[in-house]
Amino acid sequence: MSSTPDTTAIQPETTLMFQEAADAAAVVARQLTENAPLLKAAVERIKAFAPNAIVTCARGSSDHAATYAKYLFETRVGLLTSSAAPSVTSIYSARQRLEGTLYIAISQSGKSPDLLASVTQAKEAGALTLAFVNVEDSPLAALVDIVIPLRAGAEKSVAATKSYLGTLAAILQLVAVWSDDQPLQQTVQALPQALGKAWQCDWQSAVDTLRDARNLFVIGRGIGFGAAQEAALKLKETCGLHAEAFSAAEVKHGPMAIVGEGFPVLIFSQQDQTTVSTDALIDDFQARNAKLMVASEGYQGPGALPVVDQADPVIAPLLAVQSFYRMANALSIARGYNPDQPPHLRKVTETV
Template sequence: MISANTTKMHAEAQETADAVARQFAANADVIDALVARLKRNPPRFIVTCARGSSDHAATYGKYLFETTLGLVTASASPSVGSVYAVQPHLDGALFVAISQSGKSPDLVRNAEIAKAAGALVVALVNVADSPLARIADTVIPLHAGPEKSVAATKSYLCSLAALLQLTARWSGDAALLAATQTLPDKLREAWQQDWSALVDGLKDARNLFVLGRGLGLGAAQEAALKFKETCGLHAEAFSSAEVKHGPMAIVGPGFPVLAFAQDDDTGAGTAAVAEEFRQRGAPVWLARPGATGAGILPLPASQHPACTPLLTVQAFYGAVNALAVARGHNPDVPPHLNKVTETV
């Protein structure tokens, strides 16, 4: 039997704060040069392109760009370019491709199409000399360092941190800039949170909903994926607004729900949905900075709502790693999965 504290996933997730601090320092000049270029020639809109955990980072990026910069942001469907061979009209767009390995052929192909169409291509990659990086106009290295566990952890959070640093400097938002300075320490604090109640509660679970909204939706998507790949637990992510349009009908006694509530205008609504499910007899856990009471998973106070998803996911990674081991799984080597997935 393996121990939860000896997995590669545990060790790598624990390194996140140091990786983010390293990234912020190393990328300052790259980010400033990109911001200067974006201010000289403002994009008409933003398009993201990613798969898996990186696409969950792109969801976070969408809400971050739209709420902070006011720029409409859409997610590209990689198959449109790689399989259907359609060339979208992307002239004047900022095209943000996110990939830990930078090797997936469909992402590489879509970046080529975007560049040929006149978009400014920015690649967020952990492998700075990857095929995707070689195509990009600007490369923002994640600086996560080697990641050997199949389940991405620090590279995912470094993707969010890179989007955060870019947006903070681009917008010039003083509160957001200040929050980035304290983020590594806040991530260390988040890693120390005790989410053992969630581990105990889900040890024998078979299905699960994970809820989030706005800036926190990508965190819910990431959590649902990690439950599936590391724990063999079927989990589905929903917006706390969208879950009321049908999916909530199956939630009742014995159907667990994990809710990530933001410390912004979406938080009260997410907490209210969680409470409605609890009143139905569903086992419910709520993670929300500053919340107290039954079923609350602790989180450190966040310096800015845009930082909250990173703190939430960092605390979650410790719990899901422990849950995987408790359920008899090795989170480092999920069945049928490889570290690099090369879709075409």
């Protein structure tokens, strides 16, 4: 447990994390209005460039957003998408052949030296560079060819919440315009309202389950895997809880060996082609008497967490994360932490 001062006087609704996460719907609504002409121009430039592959570059929560982007780009625009290791450029000084590549940097602050070094090298190597960035006058925004602002406003809590969801939403908006997918564009327009509903979902049962936990798995698959990565990070960051994220496919390759009676497992499952395999995994966990917490519209068994009904699978991970943030904020306080002041962490981490 934490050695931080007593936090029993903190009310969940008073934290910066709570207030900023609650603002996610407004952030996305602002993006839809203010970024529309930027996205149209960005897509025109991308199509003129005609990339043959996409590379993402990010760390932390931004890299989890890149996981979501990978599945979107590969399933909706058909382009192979890979995650760059910033150290290849910043530490090893290796040169890469990136001609014909769309190079996407994702950052809240736009200041990290290794990210800037990677983008600089990508431009020199012939890539078209694009940034999803919250700070519009940052060095990253000044460096790239195309800027898509997150419009999240100032984020003071160490834990990124509205900027993470804003990043996912901005990626989704770009893909909707790029693919010229009218149903997807309609889904995007409905996202702010859906996020508002997700914020009202009560995950108190997960707080009760995890109040005294020491370890857990967080499971997702496909387009929902990035949500599992983000949730695991936030549980470490704000709750002092060792959480590991796994794909519903990969968890069977070794990690399942440590799952036994009472072992906590948080599962995110959207209603798409991954549902059957995820449901089968839930059955495996139940057979081991694991302590399940399942955010899935199709699951009504023990440990079911409320989710927004009839959500398009492409936005279900955003909605699950929005509900999760409210729970994580409350769990942090219940475990004796202050979610706005995680020990040994600061808001901007500038790696080299």
